[in-house]
Amino acid sequence: MVTPNEFSHVIKLSEVGSHSRSIQLSADEVARTGLMARFDLAALDSLKAEISLAHDAEGVVATGRFTADLAQYCIASHVPVPAKMDEAIHIRFIPEPVVSGEVELELEADDCDTMFHDGQTIDLGEAVAQSLGLGLNPYPRSPEAEKMLKAAGVKSEDEVVPSGALAGLKDLLAKK
Numbered sequence: 001m002v003t004p005n006e007f008s009h010v011i012k013l014s015e016v017g018s019h020s021r022s023i024q025l026s027a028d029e030v031a032r033t034g035l036m037a038r039f040d041l042a043a044l045d046s047l048k049a050e051i052s053l054a055h056d057a058e059g060v061v062a063t064g065r066f067t068a069d070l071a072q073y074c075i076a077s078h079v080p081v082p083a084k085m086d087e088a089i090h091i092r093f094i095p096e097p098v099v100s101g102e103v104e105l106e107l108e109a110d111d112c113d114t115m116f117h118d119g120q121t122i123d124l125g126e127a128v129a130q131s132l133g134l135g136l137n138p139y140p141r142s143p144e145a146e147k148m149l150k151a152a153g154v155k156s157e158d159e160v161v162p163s164g165a166l167a168g169l170k171d172l173l174a175k176k
Contacts, residue, residue, distance in 0.1 A: 006034030007047070009125030013060065013117065020054040025128060039133050042080035043071040049128045051089060059094035059117070066128050074142035076149050081140040089131050091115055093122045 007027050015021075027035065027047035036044045051064035065088055071080035096116035115127055 005123070005126050005129065006038060007031040007125040007129045008123055009128075010121050010123050011053070012121050013119070016053050016055060016060055018055065020052050022050070022052050023124060025049040025051065025125060027125075031125075035129060035132065038129075039136060040073065041070050041136075042073050043082075045069040047128070047132065049089065049124075051124060051128075053124075056092070059092055060122060062089060062091045062093065062122075062124060062127060064089050066131060068132055072137060072140040074145050075139050076145040076152075077142050079142045079144075081137075081142050083137065083140070085132070085135055087131060087135045089128065091127050091131070093117045093127075095119055 007025075009023075009025055011023070025048065027044070032044040032047060035041070035047065046069045047066065048068075049064060049066035051062050053060055053062050055061075065086065067087075068085040069082075070085065071082045073079070074081050090113055092114050094114055094116060096118060115122070115130075
């Protein structure tokens with residue numbers, strides 16, 4: 001069985017049916033508060049998703065979009081940085097592989113949009129939550145961030161000069 005999370009929306013695989021099924025999700029205040037803590041957000045004013053589910057040869061495919069109004073903490077000043085997200089979702093839910101012992105799995109690029117199910121249910125809310133987490137800016141910056149970072153001695157990418165073996169590599173790349 002799928003473990004409930006902050007934005008759990010469990011769907012039985014038997015309810016997906018043979019035709020495409022459209023589902024709309026909207027995170028309530030409790031779910032948004034939990035997701036704020038999970039992703040260290042300053043605010044999450046809304047999270048909505050419109051998803052279509054359909055069976056394919058390998059499992060169940062969820063396609064659609066999610067939108068979010070949020071604020072992340074600036075990496076330099078820790079002040080909230082507002083952001084709006086509007087992201088596409090394309091996730092394939094496949095049965096969880098049965099593994100005995102220690103096995104090394106190699107993932108292809110297409111496998112990165114794959115989630116496992118237990119054979120009976122999928123958690124569409126968790127899929128949206130993970131998509132939100134992956135879409136967040138890893139280094140949100142407020143307007144004063146550059147000034148604060150410079151004052152702290154952090155160099156911008158333009159100011160960094162490669163040295164040693166890296167300097168030679170930069171010259172070789174510049175010639176191409």
